[in-house]
Amino acid sequence: MDPRNPGRNTINLIKSVLFLLCLIPVARLGWAFQQDALGANPVEAITRGTGDWTLRFLLISLAVTPLRQLSGWNWLLRTRRMLGLYAFFYACLHFMTYLWLDRFFDWSSMARDILRRPFITVGFAAFVLLIPLAATSFNRAIRWLGGRRWQSLHRSVYPIGILSIVHYWWLVKRDISEPLMYGLILCILLGFRFWQRDQERKRQIAAGEPKARIKARRVIPIVPE
Numbered sequence: 001m002d003p004r005n006p007g008r009n010t011i012n013l014i015k016s017v018l019f020l021l022c023l024i025p026v027a028r029l030g031w032a033f034q035q036d037a038l039g040a041n042p043v044e045a046i047t048r049g050t051g052d053w054t055l056r057f058l059l060i061s062l063a064v065t066p067l068r069q070l071s072g073w074n075w076l077l078r079t080r081r082m083l084g085l086y087a088f089f090y091a092c093l094h095f096m097t098y099l100w101l102d103r104f105f106d107w108s109s110m111a112r113d114i115l116r117r118p119f120i121t122v123g124f125a126a127f128v129l130l131i132p133l134a135a136t137s138f139n140r141a142i143r144w145l146g147g148r149r150w151q152s153l154h155r156s157v158y159p160i161g162i163l164s165i166v167h168y169w170w171l172v173k174r175d176i177s178e179p180l181m182y183g184l185i186l187c188i189l190l191g192f193r194f195w196q197r198d199q200e201r202k203r204q205i206a207a208g209e210p211k212a213r214i215k216a217r218r219v220i221p222i223v224p225e
Protein backbone atom coordinates (compact mmCIF):
# COMPACT_ATOMS: atom_id res chain seq x y z
CA MET A 1 0.00 0.00 0.00
CA ASP A 2 1.25 3.48 -0.86
CA PRO A 3 0.99 5.45 2.43
CA ARG A 4 0.59 8.66 0.42
CA ASN A 5 -2.42 7.42 -1.42
CA PRO A 6 -4.39 4.70 0.38
CA GLY A 7 -7.68 3.50 -1.09
CA ARG A 8 -11.09 4.65 0.09
CA ASN A 9 -11.65 1.50 2.17
CA THR A 10 -8.31 1.88 3.94
CA ILE A 11 -9.07 5.52 4.79
CA ASN A 12 -12.47 4.50 6.16
CA LEU A 13 -10.81 1.76 8.24
CA ILE A 14 -8.21 4.23 9.60
CA LYS A 15 -10.98 6.68 10.48
CA SER A 16 -13.02 4.00 12.26
CA VAL A 17 -9.99 2.87 14.30
CA LEU A 18 -9.14 6.49 15.11
CA PHE A 19 -12.75 7.14 16.17
CA LEU A 20 -12.54 4.29 18.68
CA LEU A 21 -9.06 5.28 19.91
CA CYS A 22 -10.33 8.81 20.66
CA LEU A 23 -12.95 7.33 22.98
CA ILE A 24 -10.35 5.60 25.16
CA PRO A 25 -9.71 8.60 27.49
CA VAL A 26 -13.41 9.02 28.32
CA ALA A 27 -13.85 5.25 28.67
CA ARG A 28 -10.89 5.11 31.08
CA LEU A 29 -12.26 7.99 33.14
CA GLY A 30 -15.71 6.36 33.24
CA TRP A 31 -14.21 3.02 34.27
CA ALA A 32 -12.04 4.58 36.99
CA PHE A 33 -15.07 6.51 38.29
CA GLN A 34 -17.14 3.36 38.38
CA GLN A 35 -14.35 1.49 40.20
CA ASP A 36 -13.93 4.37 42.66
CA ALA A 37 -10.31 4.67 41.54
CA LEU A 38 -10.11 8.42 40.91
CA GLY A 39 -8.49 9.26 44.24
CA ALA A 40 -9.68 11.48 47.07
CA ASN A 41 -11.21 14.11 44.75
CA PRO A 42 -12.91 12.40 41.78
CA VAL A 43 -14.50 15.64 40.50
CA GLU A 44 -11.09 17.30 40.27
CA ALA A 45 -9.67 14.18 38.57
CA ILE A 46 -12.45 14.21 35.95
CA THR A 47 -12.14 17.99 35.41
CA ARG A 48 -8.40 17.66 34.94
CA GLY A 49 -8.63 14.56 32.75
CA THR A 50 -11.20 16.07 30.40
CA GLY A 51 -9.32 19.42 30.35
CA ASP A 52 -6.08 17.67 29.41
CA TRP A 53 -7.76 15.79 26.57
CA THR A 54 -9.50 18.90 25.24
CA LEU A 55 -6.13 20.59 24.93
CA ARG A 56 -4.46 17.50 23.44
CA PHE A 57 -7.15 17.08 20.78
CA LEU A 58 -6.95 20.77 19.93
CA LEU A 59 -3.21 20.47 19.38
CA ILE A 60 -3.52 17.17 17.50
CA SER A 61 -6.09 18.69 15.12
CA LEU A 62 -3.82 21.69 14.59
CA ALA A 63 -0.93 19.33 13.79
CA VAL A 64 -2.81 17.62 10.95
CA THR A 65 -2.06 20.24 8.26
CA PRO A 66 1.71 20.51 8.96
CA LEU A 67 1.99 16.71 9.16
CA ARG A 68 0.16 16.39 5.86
CA GLN A 69 2.45 18.92 4.22
CA LEU A 70 5.64 17.39 5.58
CA SER A 71 4.68 13.80 4.79
CA GLY A 72 2.69 14.31 1.59
CA TRP A 73 -0.08 12.13 3.13
CA ASN A 74 -3.02 14.17 1.87
CA TRP A 75 -5.55 11.74 3.32
CA LEU A 76 -4.60 12.97 6.81
CA LEU A 77 -6.87 15.96 6.13
CA ARG A 78 -9.82 13.59 6.21
CA THR A 79 -9.22 12.96 9.92
CA ARG A 80 -9.06 16.65 10.88
CA ARG A 81 -12.78 17.24 11.26
CA MET A 82 -13.16 14.21 13.53
CA LEU A 83 -10.22 15.26 15.70
CA GLY A 84 -11.58 18.81 15.99
CA LEU A 85 -15.00 17.49 16.95
CA TYR A 86 -13.37 15.29 19.58
CA ALA A 87 -11.71 18.42 21.02
CA PHE A 88 -15.20 19.91 21.28
CA PHE A 89 -16.62 16.71 22.76
CA TYR A 90 -13.99 16.68 25.54
CA ALA A 91 -14.50 20.44 26.07
CA CYS A 92 -18.23 19.79 26.60
CA LEU A 93 -17.45 17.01 29.11
CA HIS A 94 -14.97 19.31 30.85
CA PHE A 95 -17.46 22.16 31.06
CA MET A 96 -20.31 19.87 32.13
CA THR A 97 -18.15 18.36 34.89
CA TYR A 98 -17.48 21.88 36.16
CA LEU A 99 -21.10 23.04 35.81
CA TRP A 100 -22.74 19.90 37.14
CA LEU A 101 -20.38 18.24 39.62
CA ASP A 102 -18.53 21.35 40.80
CA ARG A 103 -21.19 24.12 40.66
CA PHE A 104 -24.35 21.91 40.85
CA PHE A 105 -25.93 23.96 38.05
CA ASP A 106 -25.71 27.09 40.18
CA TRP A 107 -25.58 29.54 37.28
CA SER A 108 -24.97 32.62 39.42
CA SER A 109 -22.01 30.95 41.13
CA MET A 110 -20.65 30.04 37.68
CA ALA A 111 -21.14 33.59 36.44
CA ARG A 112 -19.29 34.91 39.50
CA ASP A 113 -16.47 32.46 38.85
CA ILE A 114 -16.22 33.55 35.21
CA LEU A 115 -16.05 37.21 36.26
CA ARG A 116 -13.70 36.83 39.22
CA ARG A 117 -11.29 34.00 38.40
CA PRO A 118 -9.19 34.89 35.36
CA PHE A 119 -8.31 31.27 34.51
CA ILE A 120 -12.02 30.42 34.35
CA THR A 121 -12.67 33.56 32.25
CA VAL A 122 -10.19 32.53 29.56
CA GLY A 123 -11.24 28.84 29.66
CA PHE A 124 -14.85 29.89 29.19
CA ALA A 125 -13.89 32.22 26.32
CA ALA A 126 -12.04 29.33 24.62
CA PHE A 127 -15.06 27.08 25.05
CA VAL A 128 -17.53 29.67 23.70
CA LEU A 129 -15.28 30.26 20.66
CA LEU A 130 -15.19 26.53 19.97
CA ILE A 131 -18.99 26.34 19.61
CA PRO A 132 -19.29 28.05 16.17
CA LEU A 133 -16.41 25.93 14.89
CA ALA A 134 -18.14 22.71 15.90
CA ALA A 135 -21.48 24.01 14.59
CA THR A 136 -20.01 24.78 11.17
CA SER A 137 -17.88 21.69 10.75
CA PHE A 138 -20.39 19.93 8.52
CA ASN A 139 -20.46 19.94 4.72
CA ARG A 140 -23.74 21.86 4.55
CA ALA A 141 -22.37 24.63 6.78
CA ILE A 142 -19.19 24.80 4.67
CA ARG A 143 -21.30 25.16 1.51
CA TRP A 144 -23.59 27.71 3.18
CA LEU A 145 -20.74 29.89 4.46
CA GLY A 146 -18.51 29.54 1.42
CA GLY A 147 -14.82 28.57 1.53
CA ARG A 148 -13.35 31.96 2.36
CA ARG A 149 -15.74 32.83 5.21
CA TRP A 150 -15.54 29.29 6.58
CA GLN A 151 -11.76 29.48 6.63
CA SER A 152 -11.70 32.91 8.31
CA LEU A 153 -14.05 31.61 11.00
CA HIS A 154 -12.00 28.47 11.54
CA ARG A 155 -8.82 30.49 11.96
CA SER A 156 -10.12 31.31 15.45
CA VAL A 157 -8.77 27.89 16.42
CA TYR A 158 -5.40 29.66 16.95
CA PRO A 159 -6.67 32.18 19.53
CA ILE A 160 -8.59 29.27 21.09
CA GLY A 161 -5.31 27.36 21.42
CA ILE A 162 -3.64 30.39 23.02
CA LEU A 163 -6.56 30.94 25.45
CA SER A 164 -6.41 27.26 26.41
CA ILE A 165 -2.71 27.47 27.23
CA VAL A 166 -3.28 30.67 29.28
CA HIS A 167 -6.17 28.91 31.09
CA TYR A 168 -3.86 26.04 32.05
CA TRP A 169 -0.91 28.32 32.86
CA TRP A 170 -2.98 30.49 35.21
CA LEU A 171 -4.47 27.59 37.12
CA VAL A 172 -1.21 25.83 37.99
CA LYS A 173 0.28 27.05 41.22
CA ARG A 174 3.93 25.99 41.10
CA ASP A 175 5.07 23.51 38.46
CA ILE A 176 4.49 25.15 35.07
CA SER A 177 6.30 22.39 33.13
CA GLU A 178 3.12 20.91 31.58
CA PRO A 179 1.50 24.15 30.35
CA LEU A 180 4.95 25.20 29.16
CA MET A 181 5.33 22.00 27.14
CA TYR A 182 1.87 22.41 25.54
CA GLY A 183 2.62 26.10 24.94
CA LEU A 184 5.83 25.20 23.10
CA ILE A 185 3.97 22.70 20.93
CA LEU A 186 1.41 25.40 20.06
CA CYS A 187 4.23 27.88 19.25
CA ILE A 188 5.82 25.34 16.88
CA LEU A 189 2.47 24.70 15.15
CA LEU A 190 1.72 28.43 14.84
CA GLY A 191 5.29 29.17 13.72
CA PHE A 192 5.00 26.52 11.00
CA ARG A 193 1.77 28.10 9.73
CA PHE A 194 3.31 31.59 9.55
CA TRP A 195 6.53 30.34 7.96
CA GLN A 196 4.63 28.34 5.38
CA ARG A 197 2.34 31.26 4.51
CA ASP A 198 5.35 33.55 4.17
CA GLN A 199 7.12 31.04 1.89
CA GLU A 200 4.07 30.75 -0.31
CA ARG A 201 3.73 34.55 -0.55
CA LYS A 202 7.41 34.92 -1.49
CA ARG A 203 7.12 32.18 -4.09
CA GLN A 204 4.12 33.90 -5.67
CA ILE A 205 5.82 37.30 -5.66
CA ALA A 206 8.92 35.74 -7.26
CA ALA A 207 6.67 34.17 -9.91
CA GLY A 208 5.32 37.68 -10.62
CA GLU A 209 1.71 36.98 -9.64
CA PRO A 210 -0.51 40.09 -9.18
CA LYS A 211 -1.34 41.00 -5.56
CA ALA A 212 -5.08 40.37 -5.95
CA ARG A 213 -4.44 36.82 -7.10
CA ILE A 214 -2.03 36.15 -4.26
CA LYS A 215 -4.77 37.21 -1.79
CA ALA A 216 -7.37 35.07 -3.53
CA ARG A 217 -5.08 32.03 -3.52
CA ARG A 218 -4.81 32.13 0.27
CA VAL A 219 -8.08 30.19 0.40
CA ILE A 220 -7.03 26.57 0.54
CA PRO A 221 -9.68 24.27 -0.95
CA ILE A 222 -11.65 22.45 1.70
CA VAL A 223 -11.31 18.72 1.37
CA PRO A 224 -14.65 16.91 1.51
CA GLU A 225 -14.84 13.85 3.76
Ligand code: HEM
Nearest residue numbers: 044047048051052054055091095098123124126127164168
Ligand atom coordinates in the same frame (compact mmCIF):
# COMPACT_ATOMS: atom_id res chain seq x y z
C1 HEM B 1 -11.26 24.93 25.18
C2 HEM B 1 -11.57 25.05 26.45
C3 HEM B 1 -10.77 24.51 27.60
C4 HEM B 1 -9.57 23.84 27.65
C5 HEM B 1 -8.66 23.44 26.49
C6 HEM B 1 -9.29 23.54 29.03
C7 HEM B 1 -8.17 22.87 29.49
C8 HEM B 1 -7.90 22.61 30.80
C9 HEM B 1 -6.70 21.99 31.28
C10 HEM B 1 -5.56 21.49 30.39
C11 HEM B 1 -6.80 21.89 32.63
C12 HEM B 1 -5.74 21.35 33.58
C13 HEM B 1 -5.72 19.87 33.68
C14 HEM B 1 -4.65 19.40 34.63
O1 HEM B 1 -4.41 20.03 35.67
O2 HEM B 1 -4.03 18.37 34.30
C15 HEM B 1 -8.07 22.46 33.02
C16 HEM B 1 -8.52 22.55 34.31
C17 HEM B 1 -9.68 23.16 34.68
N1 HEM B 1 -10.57 23.81 33.86
FE1 HEM B 1 -10.44 23.94 31.84
N2 HEM B 1 -10.31 24.04 29.80
C18 HEM B 1 -11.23 24.63 28.97
C19 HEM B 1 -12.41 25.25 29.35
C20 HEM B 1 -12.86 25.36 30.63
C21 HEM B 1 -14.14 25.93 31.02
C22 HEM B 1 -15.19 26.46 30.05
C23 HEM B 1 -14.21 25.86 32.37
C24 HEM B 1 -15.30 26.31 33.27
C25 HEM B 1 -16.12 27.30 33.03
C26 HEM B 1 -12.99 25.24 32.85
C27 HEM B 1 -12.69 24.98 34.16
C28 HEM B 1 -11.60 24.29 34.62
C29 HEM B 1 -11.38 23.93 36.01
C30 HEM B 1 -12.29 24.27 37.19
C31 HEM B 1 -10.17 23.22 36.04
C32 HEM B 1 -9.54 22.51 37.23
C33 HEM B 1 -8.84 23.39 38.18
C34 HEM B 1 -8.33 22.56 39.32
O3 HEM B 1 -9.13 22.19 40.17
O4 HEM B 1 -7.15 22.24 39.35
N3 HEM B 1 -12.19 24.93 31.76
N4 HEM B 1 -8.71 22.90 31.89
